[in-house]
Amino acid sequence: MRIGKRRRLDAATDACLLLIPDALIYIRAMAYLRKDLSAADGGGEPGQIDYQERIRLIADACHNLPGYLRASSRGTPLAGLQFVWDKASPVQRAWLRRTLTLNGIAITDVITVHEEESPAG
Numbered sequence: 207m208r209i210g211k212r213r214r215l216d217a218a219t220d221a222c223l224l225l226i227p228d229a230l231i232y233i234r235a236m237a238y239l240r241k242d243l244s245a246a247d248g249g250g251e252p253g254q255i256d257y258q259e260r261i262r263l264i265a266d267a268c269h270n271l272p273g274y275l276r277a278s279s280r281g282t283p284l285a286g287l288q289f290v291w292d293k294a295s296p297v298q299r300a301w302l303r304r305t306l307t308l309n310g311i312a313i314t315d316v317i318t319v320h321e322e323e324s325p326a327g
Contacts, residue, residue, distance in 0.1 A: 209315055217316050221306055229264045229267070232244075232261075254297075264298070
């Protein structure tokens with residue numbers, strides 16, 4: 207179900223504000239524990255990638271989001287999330303989708319997901 211433009215913008219802003227602290231929490235915890243925590247919460251297979259690579263991928267996916275939240279930005283949180291999604295690897299997309307879903311936000315409410323990008327099933 208499509209939602210209105212204003213509600214989409216609000217949902218995108220909420221999504222950015224949820225993704226950034228979640229990323230920092232994951233990064234801090236993985237750096238401290240020196241292990242990949244995503245496998246423990248259903249975000250990947252154990253040993254799929256090492257914790258340092260997971261930290262890099264999460265940081266890479268989120269580092270531009272704060273700029274889209276500034277009032278002086280030419281872009282919007284919608285544009286920022288769409289850019290992040292379009293440039294994301296499959297691992298990054300899985301993290302983005304899972305994090306938003308856990309926070310009650312459907313990825314399709316905030317960005318355009320093309321059919322070939324949709325998860326199987």
